Amino acid sequence: MNTEELLISTEELPLSYAQQRLWFLDQLEPNSALYNIPIGLHLEGTLNQAALEQSLQEIIARHEALRTNFVTVNGQATQIIHEEITWTISVVDLTDLSTTEQQIAAQKLNKQQATQPFDLEKEPLIRAILVRFSETEQWLLLCMHHIVSDGWSTGVLIQELTTLYNAYLQGQPSPLTPLTIQYADFAIWQREWLQGEVRQRQLNYWQNQLADIPELLSLPTDRPRPAVQTFVGAHQEFTLSAQLTSQLTQLSQKQGVTLFMTLLAAFDTLLYRYTGQSDIVVGSPIANRNQSELEGLIGFFVNTLVMRTDLSGNPTFSELLSRVREMAMDAYAHQDLPFEMLVEALQPERDLSYTPLFQVLFALQNTPVSVVELNGLTLSQVPPKSQTAKFDLTLAMENRVDGLVGVWEYSTDLFDADTIKRMTGHLVTLLEAIVAHPQQPISQLPLLTDIEQQQLLVDWNQTQIDYPTPQCLHKLFEKQVEINPNESLNFEFLSETQSSNH
Structure with a gap:
């Protein structure tokens, strides 16, 4: 992939093939949380909230994907990349509640963050809630839509969050190197490259490999x-x-x-x-x-x-x-x-x-x-x-x-x-x-x-039954009839069983 080829700017940007499928699924079934990617971090220690918010805002500024919405133009899905977006962390203060009430409220917020759908057309496709339990304990609940992120991206986000937070805490500027390309460049390159012979060669392999699957x-x-x-x-x-x-x-x-x-x-x-x-x-x-x-x-x-x-x-x-x-x-x-x-x-x-x-x-x-080491904080995962x-x-x-x-x-x-x-x-x-x-x-x-x-081999094999006193079969049968007088005997089943035993 030639970096110079990728730096393309256009009014109506196409989606990558993977994005196209998620957009199509969202059209079929809007308001689904199936493709949400939730991330939860438990932060113990004194948090600098301003540095945290500034770090996340800088990540959004760095990555066009996090400033992208998806709209329909003439029946076609199109990426709209915003120059900048107004984005803040939602803060929920639970410090006045008892420990039990805090846990119930926090788990409710955690569930809500993971299950609340995104509007692909109108809202930022990353959101964050900071849940405050005390001066030294909080949860950071992030969620992104899969159309702008994936598992690897989560690692990138956490790595950059670590670097930026630690720099801002010291009053220093961002130490991160500017990005040379953006996701939309990849989407355009993919569509231009995956054509003709390249596409057919790949397709031939899979059609053969998955024949009669x-x-x-x-x-x-x-x-x-x-x-x-x-x-x-x-x-x-x-x-x-x-x-x-x-x-x-x-x-x-x-x-x-x-x-x-x-x-x-x-x-x-x-x-x-x-x-x-x-x-x-x-x-x-x-x-x-x-x-x-x-x-x-x-x-x-x-x-x-x-x-x-x-x-x-x-x-x-x-x-x-x-x-x-x-x-x-x-x-x-x-x-x-x-x-x-x-x-x-x-x-x-x-x-x-x-x-x-x-x-x-x-x-x-x-x-x-990503090793998350925010200065002054101990981190663990919130499932x-x-x-x-x-x-x-x-x-x-x-x-x-x-x-x-x-x-x-x-x-x-x-x-x-x-x-x-x-x-x-x-x-x-x-x-x-x-x-x-x-x-x-x-x-x-x-x-x-x-x-x-x-x-x-042992427990379910212990089928020995102790009868109270030695009795003939017809006596045991009569006793069973007394216990269950409404049960009828299936003679058809009996005759089949007897004939199969000969």
Whole structure:
């Protein structure tokens, strides 16, 4: 990508392909919070509110994406970039309330921030609430719309917030280098570059790779699938021990694969064992920032790759890893084709009850981890109160200093919380078996936890019944009739049973 080619200024700016899809979805279903990206920070210590607000205003001034709205001109979606916007932090003071009342009010605000829809045409697509508990404790609740941001952008925002706040606190100007390009430049470049032979080459690969793709991954669910997907969901977090994380990293290095590939192969195995399907299709996001100029931008760059794995023939886990590695490397080599364009080209049979091409997503967070160090403040994360699920099931993992952390995002139309909890147990058991026996065929790797094995083999097998005194069968039958006089005997069932026993 040539930087000079990107510095284009025009009245009516096109959207990138990814933005076009979100704009279209917003037209179909306005007032949806499905594509909100909430970020919550717990700040302990003395906060300089003016420096915080100035830092966020400078970030908005730096990044055109955060000053952009999306309007319809002659039936076409267009980006409108404002030279400047009036933007402030909303401050909610809870200092007069009791601790219990503070927590209730704060959680309500956290939920509201995550679930309140954005108006893409009229309002800033970033908002912030500062919740004050005391002179030395507060929450900063930020939210951006996905059409101007993504997971990587969150890291950029937090990194810049750290740098700016610490500078402003000392009365110094912004130390950040001015940006050479903006998101709209990328959107124009993408549309000009992804044409003709470049586009066709990418498309040919995916059309071949996804030929005769299964329409649906039939996971066992707690309830029947509703006719129309509601996107109502919940989250559950779990952690893997530092030891297991280390073993998974070592196995990956030994097998010549990335940690992502090992975790994807394990997740594929779990899905194969749940469904009996050997053709497993999982979506996976990719940062899609292949040029260094894009790394420091806030914007919607992330693309979704369709990872189709062949688990047929009961391979060993090591053999499966080789298959996943080859498939993933090919997918990376063709990562530039936007997911939206792929769906348009493949035209899968649409069904309102599930998403096209894949219904399960896997992600390993490999974006630069921003260390948030605001002078005079201790920071921790406030878990967002999002209640949406874009897919039937998403497993997002992040490799932290103390081990891998996973978050399930699941459709509550389909799954109960207990089912997801059991799924975590199965995944952990499977991962422990994989690092111990990578040469084991995938159908033989254990899934059941120790507690489940105890229930299955011991507890539920204790079927011995003590009858009060020895009695003939007809006497026991007569007694049962006395207890349940209204129950009729199914003679048809009896005769079938007897004939099948001969």
